[in-house]
Amino acid sequence: MKVLIIDDEKSIRLSLRVALGKLGVKIFAVASGEEGIEIFRREKPDISIIDVNLPGINGIEVLKEIRKKDKNCIVIMITYISEVRLAVEAMKLGANDYFTKPFNMEEMKESIEDHLKYIKKSQELSDQGEENKTEIIGKSKSIQNVKEIAKKVGNMLYDTFILIQGESGTGKEIIAKAIHFNGIRRNKPYIALNCAAIPKNLQESELFGYEKGAFSDAKQQKKGLIEESNGGTLFLDEIGDMDIMLQAKLLRVLQEKKFRRIGGIKEIAFQANVIAATNKSLLKEIENGNFREDLYYRLNVVPIYTTPLRERREDIELLINYFISQYNKSLNKSVKGITKEALEICENYEWRGNVRELKNFVERVMIFQEDEWIDVENLPQNIISYESTKDSNAFIGSNLESVEMEMIHKTLQKNNWNISKTARDLGISRVTLRRKIEKYSIHK
Template sequence: MAKILVVDDENNIIKTISSILQDEDHIVYSSRTGEETLEFLRINDVDLAILDVWLPDVDGIDLLERIKSLYQDVSVIMISGHGSIDIAVKSTKLGAYDFIQKPLAMERVITSVNNALEHMRLRKENIKLRKESSMEDEMVGSSPKIVEIREVIDTAAKTNARVFITGDSGTGKELVARAIYHRSKRSDRPFVKVNCAAIPNELIESELFGHEKGAFTGAINRRIGKFEIANKGTMFLDEVCDMSASAQSKVLRVLQENQFERVGGNETITVDVRVIAATNVDVKKAVEEGTFREDLYYRLNVIPIHMPTLSERMEDFPRLVNYFLDRFSGEHGIGLKQIDEAGMKELSRHSWPGNVRELKNVIERLSIMVPGEIIGREDIRKHLDAYDYDDIVAKDISSLKKAREEFEKDFIVKMLKKNDGNVTVAAKELGIERTNLHRKIKQYNINIDKI
């Protein structure tokens, strides 16, 4: 739900747009002049303004420029019954998200509003990330491998070249991707992450490229894909080797031509997206086994970065431990704690199969559970014994399966809600047998009576 201001001097236009957006659960306000609009924005918070080019007291283009200079967080969509390419181009250059010609088509308005709000949400999220403490974005340590990675990050950030990050789970691949993004010229544009392993194969193409209304069963509206949302920004394809063969082929085309079509569509869409990919599998082995395209690998692997395991950078271990102790002291409002020499030796003897992520979890546990200021060997033994690392690794691997299951459960619940709990109709729209849907309802403990 968003707060949207409709600016037009025609009552029927205001009523039409308000009706459409209220049906989408948005809060809609209206104004009829430029002066009224600026006064409203001065007092009220608004997420989006839909602004007519022709107003009785001011040129809509001039009002757009004023709004964007005063209220950068307000997204603007321009509308006009007498539009031209010149006006549309000028509007876009001044910061308008979109330009729609009258008469207004309901689906066009809904799609544009949803895209503008999503774009603004990502922009605000990226600004928030940049304003937050740089702790998450820093590569802690001074070992030769980390120093080298920092240098590659700085080099990569100055370009638009694609980057392929490899390494075991928990080594910090996403940390590197975000560090490159924050240091790049695209840092004021969207950073869109897609976990390819968490999305079912039959939905990955729709997620990446979007789909048209009616493209498949259940596609009741046009949906904009992640590549379109990431236009002018950065796309992080995590666990890229888990992508289906068909999706790999389409991604390859985007990398080669910067173009694609939505699922079920004929319109060719051109985008400018910087792609950073990551995987924890042996890519060359995946290529040899035919599960990952060799040509896609070479397209992605322009700047390779391999993340070392924690055991390969143990000279950073004391610094990492103290970093996490300091961090969790602040996060949890507890006194700063220290680990004595015997405790550090005990920690350093562990193999750390979960790498830095595992170390982070253990230090957080120790910071909270040990009452004194000094954490000793016996404290560490006690909590390491209680911490099943094989179970942690298993959970890390199984989390991909869990994410898929959660995605499928949510999708089924939404379809059941749409059809008032009618399993037969929902199964038909999902494209599966009714008995299969009943089995999944039971598997996910979905209560039909509460839908």
Template sequence: MKHALIHIVDDEKNIRRSFEIILRSTSYRVRSFESGESFLEALEDETPEVVFLDVLLPGINGIETLKQLKTIAPRTDVVMISGHANLSTAVEATRAGAYDFLEKPLQKEKILLTLQRLLERRSLESRYSTLQATLEEQYRIIGESPQIREVLRKIEKVAPTDSKVLITGESGVGKELVAYAIHQHSLRATAPFIKMNCAAIPEDLIESELFGNEKGAFTGAGEKREGKFMQAHTGTLFLDEVGDMSLRVQTKVLRVLQDGEFQRVGGKETLKTDVRVIAATNKNLAAMVQEGSFREDLYFRLNVLPVEVPPLRERQEDIVLLTRHFLQRYCQRNNRRVPELQEGVYPVLQNYAWPGNIRELQNLVERLVILAENQRITVQDLPGHLYQSDFPARQITPGSQTLAEVREAAERAYIEHCLESAGGNVSQAARLLGVERTNLHKKMKALGIA
């Protein structure tokens, strides 16, 4: 963190001058103060990353200055300095939040080493905080519908346990989000969360991915490597699309779940691991058990705590929230202002079946953000298949809308679709609709169609 801002607070001018020469020669920005009062007042202008603070100061002393600093700028790190240090003062400073304590006379090497270590720690903490914020944003579960509230309630109940969880639901509903939420609210939250898509790994490599391999175990195995079970040790292993594992692999996974033991591919040593397994599938594992394509004992091992994630078409009231969330995300990523959505857009989105679920909606919003013109998204910007469903009324949760609301949304969507097909020509759209042009104008005005 070169160019970091460092403040020096010492009543001795020669000490302040020495710090300035040492730190500016290594590209740090430096400001000096002869009292705690002048330093605290300067915090209104800018906050330093690090402060070197003398214990004995005129007016308020260094310890009191430290305490006041921590209430104003708690993330600023402080290194106390003193020519009259004693153990009780050092302990008091540490309790008040000091990072380190240096004794005078100060040596250049000691100052720079202390500062380097402190700034490296700050950099790591900053990257970790950024990563955590990114993960929290990426894995947020958005929704207020009764269906998603039930999922959140189950997450709250199953997370604190160490039992295995089987998450079911169609492709794209957010099963990985649920798995990560369970991990984050478990006793293993600070340990690794390792994920593996069983359907994405070729059959001849999946054992190596899960259990690791010894050097030379197979062609291309140039070195020993750890598998997912060992990478997730003390944490959580998320096995997505677990229904795609072969019976051979299922047998080996079952052994790990039973005994916590396995061997690397090509190895003889028995290894132990402590992991919580969360599995997910979009298949009917119970039916696969009956067919003989999934082991019954593995199914019961995995299905201790079942969590079903509903498809998007069954949680229509969440579509607006999800759309707004993705709009914010992709506008931020593409450095764009959030566009205005035409009134008729949301009814079309809510009446669509979403066979690809949240993933399909997310991809659509990303595309709309990138292609939007004049900071406005209209029904004409939506792909035609969204309002060409065979029977959209079957996609609406009974009781979520009145018949009048459904009729109005359907009329608006269909009229806008015909206008799009007619290139905006009202007369041609009226012919497509089988109504008089004047009647179409009245209907468009009533529905708020521009």
């Protein structure tokens, strides 16, 4: 970290240098405002200590210049006791702190130390925010629409209820994370409960927490997830699997915006964005008596539907390339992409497991990939054979010879015209294959 000292008194510059040198920071010390601005521009210090009384342009003007360039860096002003009026003006202009001469060097050092700690902490938080930043990939209309909603609700100060519905693996959780981590709550808690993963009898204590002695195992007071999420986001995944009795209790919290820990008397205020997700049809669950209708309507203030991947095939190429670049980093590889032919097969595949299946597929291929480009021969058999079973429906009504010719041609293409491999795939000898190639005049 860097500290800039602007003071025309040589003795002050020197003693600051000595005191702050112990903090392990890089120090720049100059005697005039002009030099100070020049160094500020070049070095972008984290903290600037500026004397108000400078020859040439004064400290207040230097502060104004600095604030024009950087709204966040720390600025500490130094004045004489007789100039406190100027210190007040400096604080109004955005200085963070001021000291009056003669000041206690130890106090100045402690103050700088505190500011350095604060800078480090906020850098960590913003790095964390960056790390958690969630990218939703896709150019289809449905993804664009989802991104727009996520951005809007994520940046809205007002807490609301969002219900994300869609098949497994379509990205419901990633959308919940995008709403939280790409929005204004990014530095607040993001608390998730997967209702399907927690036995129904434990869901209540997980959500509400308990007071000491509330039941025999409650040896100590414990905060629940509702309480932990305060100020941020509560993500209730697989809400369709929430215990029906608990659904009534949750509804009360969402309506009254307050709750009690189990065994508690005190009411605690609840304030968070609530995002619920499910791959079940909640309307069907309501019909079957497994889900409360009133909770459904309470949660469904902002409905989001995720579309199955097979209904937005235009996203497949982007997703594959995105996952390739991710696995290039984690596996330390430099795969360039996927060939047109291989991509076409992927685009025609059904992807019942949606993006999760696609991501796992890219991971598997990338682990074994040695060439720069993922080609048809690198694709797993289930994806290739799906293509041929689909094709075989197209053959219905064709004569047998044309079907055979087409099969041989496709398999040759897939195997890059390698005769031995194609014969093996088709379950015939190389001699038979050669004869058939000749018979049907098959060529590249």
